[in-house]
Amino acid sequence: xxxxxxxxxxxxxxxxxxxxxxxxxxxxxxxxxxxxxxxxxxxxxxxxxxxxxxxxxxxxxxxxxxxxxxxxxxxxxxxxxxxxxxxxxxxxxxxxxxxxxxxxxxxxxxxxxxxxxxxxxxxxxxxxxxxxxxxxxxxxxxxxxxxxxxxxxxxxxxxxxxxxxxxxxxxxxxxxxxxxxxxxxxxxxxxxxxxxxxxxxxxxxxxxxxxxxxxxxxxxxxxxxxxxxxxxxxxxxxxxxxxxxxxxxxxxxxxxxxxxxxxxxxxxxxxxxxxxxxxxxxxxxxxxxx
Amino acid sequence: xxxxxxxxxxxxxxxxxxxxxxxxxxxxxxxxxxxxxxxxxxxxxxxxxxxxxxxxxxxxxxxxxxxxxxxxxxxxxxxxxxxxxxxxxxxxxxxxxxxxxxxxxxxxxxxxxxxxxxxxxxxxxxxxxxxxxxxxxxxxxxxxxxxxxxxxxxxxxxxxxxxxxxxxxxxxxxxxxxxxxxxxxxxxxxxxxxxxxxxxxxxxxxxxxxxxxxxxxxxxxxxxxxxxxxxxxxxxxxxxxxxxxxxxxxxxxxxxxxxxxxxxxxxxxxxxxxxxxxxxxxxxxxxxxx
Numbered sequence: 001x002x003x004x005x006x007x008x009x010x011x012x013x014x015x016x017x018x019x020x021x022x023x024x025x026x027x028x029x030x031x032x033x034x035x036x037x038x039x040x041x042x043x044x045x046x047x048x049x050x051x052x053x054x055x056x057x058x059x060x061x062x063x064x065x066x067x068x069x070x071x072x073x074x075x076x077x078x079x080x081x082x083x084x085x086x087x088x089x090x091x092x093x094x095x096x097x098x099x100x101x102x103x104x105x106x107x108x109x110x111x112x113x114x115x116x117x118x119x120x121x122x123x124x125x126x127x128x129x130x131x132x133x134x135x136x137x138x139x140x141x142x143x144x145x146x147x148x149x150x151x152x153x154x155x156x157x158x159x160x161x162x163x164x165x166x167x168x169x170x171x172x173x174x175x176x177x178x179x180x181x182x183x184x185x186x187x188x189x190x191x192x193x194x195x196x197x198x199x200x201x202x203x204x205x206x207x208x209x210x211x212x213x214x215x216x217x218x219x220x221x222x223x224x225x226x227x228x229x230x231x232x233x234x235x236x237x238x239x240x241x242x243x244x245x246x247x248x249x250x251x252x253x254x255x256x257x258x259x260x261x262x263x264x265x266x267x268x269x270x271x272x273x274x275x276x277x278x279x280x281x282x283x284x285x286x287x288x289x290x
Numbered sequence: 291x292x293x294x295x296x297x298x299x300x301x302x303x304x305x306x307x308x309x310x311x312x313x314x315x316x317x318x319x320x321x322x323x324x325x326x327x328x329x330x331x332x333x334x335x336x337x338x339x340x341x342x343x344x345x346x347x348x349x350x351x352x353x354x355x356x357x358x359x360x361x362x363x364x365x366x367x368x369x370x371x372x373x374x375x376x377x378x379x380x381x382x383x384x385x386x387x388x389x390x391x392x393x394x395x396x397x398x399x400x401x402x403x404x405x406x407x408x409x410x411x412x413x414x415x416x417x418x419x420x421x422x423x424x425x426x427x428x429x430x431x432x433x434x435x436x437x438x439x440x441x442x443x444x445x446x447x448x449x450x451x452x453x454x455x456x457x458x459x460x461x462x463x464x465x466x467x468x469x470x471x472x473x474x475x476x477x478x479x480x481x482x483x484x485x486x487x488x489x490x491x492x493x494x495x496x497x498x499x500x501x502x503x504x505x506x507x508x509x510x511x512x513x514x515x516x517x518x519x520x521x522x523x524x525x526x527x528x529x530x531x532x533x534x535x536x537x538x539x540x541x542x543x544x545x546x547x548x549x550x551x552x553x554x555x556x557x558x559x560x561x562x563x564x565x566x567x568x569x570x571x572x573x574x575x576x577x578x579x580x
Contacts, residue, residue, distance in 0.1 A: 086491040087446050111558070128418040130565035156377050156471040165555045180494075181446040181471050181567050185552050188559035201376040201498030204470075208491030262475050265455045268401070269478035275420035275565075277471050 031249035051199035080222030085214030087180030155277035341489035370512030375504030377470030445567035
């Protein structure tokens with residue numbers, strides 16, 4: 001009798017706690033914010049493969065301004081992916097694009113690697129982080145805070161601006177997407193400008209380059225980029241529409257709790273913890289309008 | 291004059307600290323241990339692509355015993371990869387292999403998800419970990435320690451045994467390799483049996499499956515596995531030879547220090563921290579014998 005009672009006590013909370021996916025699926029419409037069309041970058045790869053990147057203009061405004069102009073100028077069209085470095089990054093628009101930048105591009109943007117930590121309101125993630133005393137979410141993005149300075153985080157799928165050794169050498173023309181375990185040592189060292197919200201597998205599944213740092217050694221190996229456009233410059237019928245969860249909505253706290261407490265039938269041990277790159281902010285295609 | 295002096299003071303320690311790659315390249319031969327041929331599993335994919343997995347018999351002995359027998363029985367030959375789940379796992383030998391397990395396989399291995407933490411000597415990694423109060427390295431493997439129990443970690447490239455919901459349902463016939471940000475919530479929930487030491491890009495670069503959890507929806511999509519063998523059962527000339535760094539060698543501490551302190555010319559901010567999955571134990575092909 002006692003054993004049965006204990007079993008019942010132990011199993012009730014497990015059944016009561018929904019999975020992260022269930023929390024997201026059951027969230028109210030009010031918890032979601034539309035991503036503006038001029039904050040979505042649409043990359044068309046050969047074979048009809050589409051990658052959509054959400055830009056982060058409030059964290060890297062000068063780099064994003066450059067990126068918007070480069071897309072408007074069709075600068076990346078008919079170029080290719082330069083390198084795929086396993087467990088690190090996919091990179092394009094770099095040294096293998098042998099043409100000068102268009103007029104009007106800010107050639108030496110400020111080093112937008114950090115920001116004043118009171119810039120946005122923080123939803124702190126409870127728990128320990130290897131790299132910073134405090135991590136959490138601001139305006140839909142993963143951030144770390146240390147000594148009054150914030151930084152976006154190099155989590156899987158985040159997109160940043162490549163640069164040379166000098167910090168004023170990245171313009172946003174050369175971009176990379178993180179395809180492995182979060183290279184958090186790059187935090188505060190690079191300008192993160194966005195994240196992939198659709199088609200990540202088209203990038204992460206590319207053949208690894210065989211040259212130094214995953215460079216493709218022969219031009220013919222480079223997967224072609226047909227075009228990169230802002231969604232706002234595509235015809236209405238071709239635009240992707242996405243929403244991001246409001247990190248200050250009550251359901252986002254439920255989502256983090258579900259991420260840290262895995263109690264469905266598969267889990268024997270509940271980790272009771274989650275690292276920030278394993279709790280990405282939910283993004284979804286906008287529901288069809290009635 | 292003062293500015294020049296300060297610049298000199300700042301640059302001297304940077305130049306004095308070698309990069310992680312330099313530390314490994316300059317390590318003495320005594321810091322390396324040969325991996326026995328019966329602890330290397332050689333997977334041959336179509337097109338001459340080779341993947342080599344180092345097994346962890348001292349942490350998952352029953353699962354590894356099964357795996358060795360399955361390889362000897364050629365059980366995986368002429369099968370295929372079942373699923374590629376982006377930012378999670380590549381998996382093979384599972385439900386899509388419609389044949390019974392050979393006689394002699396332990397059908398219900400013990401749940402080798404944890405071990406007594408005094409089993410091996412620990413080299414602690416300084417710093418915070420999101421999932422465990424203490425992490426480090428034992429016998430060449432990344433581990434977490436909590437309340438007297440150790441567990442191997444689901445870092446990039448680690449290989450584990452798939453199972454159903456019940457903990458006694460994974461035999462080692464169905465295996466997965468981690469291909470994204472470390473899914474550490476699986477620690478203590480699955481038996482880790484090894485790690486990929488060669489050819490990781492052949493797995494991580496596979497096309498993502500379009501079915502639920504990355505399953506390939508059509509048999510023709512599955513990348514063929516030609517064979518999986520223990521290196522000890524291959525002809526001498528076909529055997530791979532690898533070495534792993536001794537985690538108690540002094541140079542391993544230097545390597546961890548270099549991983550946590552990035553001071554080459556590219557880095558503007560030195561993270562002064564590293565998470566354990568960003569500090570994998572060095573493994574290298576055995577140097578040619580003189």
